[in-house]
Amino acid sequence: MRCKKAEDFFLDYKDLSEGKKGFLKEHFKICPECLKEFEEYNAALGLLQKALDFKPPANYWEGFSPKKNSAFPLFDFKSYLREKLDKLLALLRTPLLGPVPAYVFSVLILIGAAISFSSVFRSGGYSSGGLVNNLIIYEGQLLSAKDDGLLTIYTVSQK
């Protein structure tokens, strides 16, 4: 096992399978640096656990009674919008393949779509069966346009 892998493993020691824990312990036997880092990490975790241990003062719960008519609004449009946006952003951030978030894939898909569309435009495939929607007159002036459903007749003055 390499040291980088060992680091990944010891950060998640709590959630490792017994097999992986065994590999890690074997690595510690031959790598005192990793063992030291593991001990330091656990000391840091211990500090946080102690610092955030919930030990409220004796009179903490005095006057604690949630009132049904207190400040919490039943429906807050701003919070609702933020919640929806957060959900959408969380969806975009959700990793699909390890550390690669979903938005990277979305951007790649959009780039692909843009390239394929631009090639369609360049090949002129956007015209619809000979019907010219955007008429460009280089010389003269458009006098009238008549459409009988099958044919459009344009009358153009000569210069």
Place this chain on the structure above:
Amino acid sequence: MPFDNPKDEKLARERLSNSSKKKEEELLEIIKKAQGGDQEAFQEIVQRYKVQVAGIAYRMVGDYEDAKDISQMVFVKIYQNLHRFDTTKKLSTWLYRITINASIDFIRKFRKHKLEVLDNIIGELKEKKNDVERVYQRGLIRLAVDEALESLNPKQRSVFVLRDLEGLDIKEVSQVTGMPQATVRWYLHRARAKLRDELVKHHPSILEKAGIKYEVQKG
């Protein structure tokens, strides 16, 4: 608890399972009463869960008074939405989710993580030369822990609090946060790596001064 006779162990397990089943049924009865508008039943729910709710809020925001305010808001929200609660699901999961969301809202509003009381660590300080030294060390530890927690985004902080401080398993964290288990694992890994960087790399002397040692099981 060790048992000489397997029959005794089986009996003890049955008793334990029966008692937890009885407790669950009792809680369900209370929830149904509260859903029907019974104030006493609702107060019973408050009494049963206020410590857990305030504990999570405290670990998220780092301040006792703020945690108390958040807990009040959480119970008001629960009161207002209790009729929507699906009784086939666990009440604690729902409570934890509301608490985490309320804490994230609070953090977004006020940004800073505050760590007000560190007496449990101060008691373990190795250097106790005088009060000035203690106050100085207290300040250093407070700063280090605050900075470490500040480095986490709300999602990373939520999964770290639930898994590493509250001791919920990955599946429960996933249920509370509404994230897939793989995402929970990923956020957790990132949170642990960031905390390690902040505390071990940026404040190595703090751990030594706080006198916290971790023994690794060898073999």
